[in-house]
Amino acid sequence: MVKEQAGQVLAANLRALRAQHGLSMSELARRSGIAKGTLSQLESGTGNPTIETVFSLSNAFNVPVSTLLTERTSPDVVLVRSAGLDVLSSNAVDLRMLRRLDLTDTVFEMYDQRVRPGQTQESQGHPGLEHVVVTSGQLLVGPPDAPYTLGPGDYVCFPAATPHIYRTADSSPVVSVLLMQYPADQAGSVLASCVIR
The missing domain is CATH 1.10.260.40 (lambda repressor-like DNA-binding domains)
Incomplete structure (x- = not known):
């Protein structure tokens, strides 16, 4: 887009x-x-x-x-070209929304996420769960005082309602996939943690 x-x-x-x-x-x-x-x-x-x-x-x-x-559409095949996506940027992160999936009781958003070295993306928290898979680089993600270190192929899931950060572990950029998971009605109870250490 x-x-x-x-x-x-x-x-x-x-x-x-x-x-x-x-x-x-x-x-x-x-x-x-x-x-x-x-x-x-x-x-x-x-x-x-x-x-x-x-x-x-x-x-x-x-x-x-x-x-x-996003506009609501439901095609049988979805092909997304990264060159056509708008980029949401902060001091540390570039996000490109690839897809939104509306399931019965859950909404998923899939993002291509790039984290630049030397900066920290801070979030005070928001609804849902964050699922992160690193495809290249070393990423520090999660609680600001004790973030998880992820390398290529590593995955973490954590409640997004608590403060969290994204930061590269070294001077190299990070490429990752971010999957946001929300209750469809946004009125559900607080989601339990699914972090695997």
């Missing part, structure tokens, strides 16, 4: 969610911590959202990130 199309998808989803929840722009700004001017730009399709912005909106609406970033 080219950047302009991604911006229009986010704008349409943002308008629809705000109407669905009956929120004024001021109330959404309060809940998300995002300035009204920035929200206005995002709703008009002229904004440039960051990872932090999209996750703040996800938390404010209590919906998966993919609810904000």
Whole structure:
């Protein structure tokens, strides 16, 4: 999806969610911590959202990130070319959403995730579970005070509701697959940890 199309998808989803929840722009700004001017730009399709912005909106609406970033389609075959994907970037991470899967009681989002050396991506937490598989490089991921070290082929799953980080273990970049798992209704109880040490 080219950047302009991604911006229009986010704008349409943002308008629809705000109407669905009956929120004024001021109330959404309060809940998300995002300035009204920035929200206005995002709703008009002229904004440039960051990872932090999209996750703040996800938390404010209590919906998966993919609810904000994807159009609903159900083709029999899905082919995604990375060159056509919009990139959500932060100081340390580039995310490309590859797919959203809506199952009976669970929503999965699949991302191509690249972590740049020398920076740390911090999250204060959000709904769901994070599943991470490293394909190249050495990744530190999980609780800020005791992150897990993953190398190529390693996998970890942890509750996303608690603070967590992403950081390279050395000076090389990391390529990984991030799978976000959410309860479909976002109203379920806190998910149990599935971390395997």
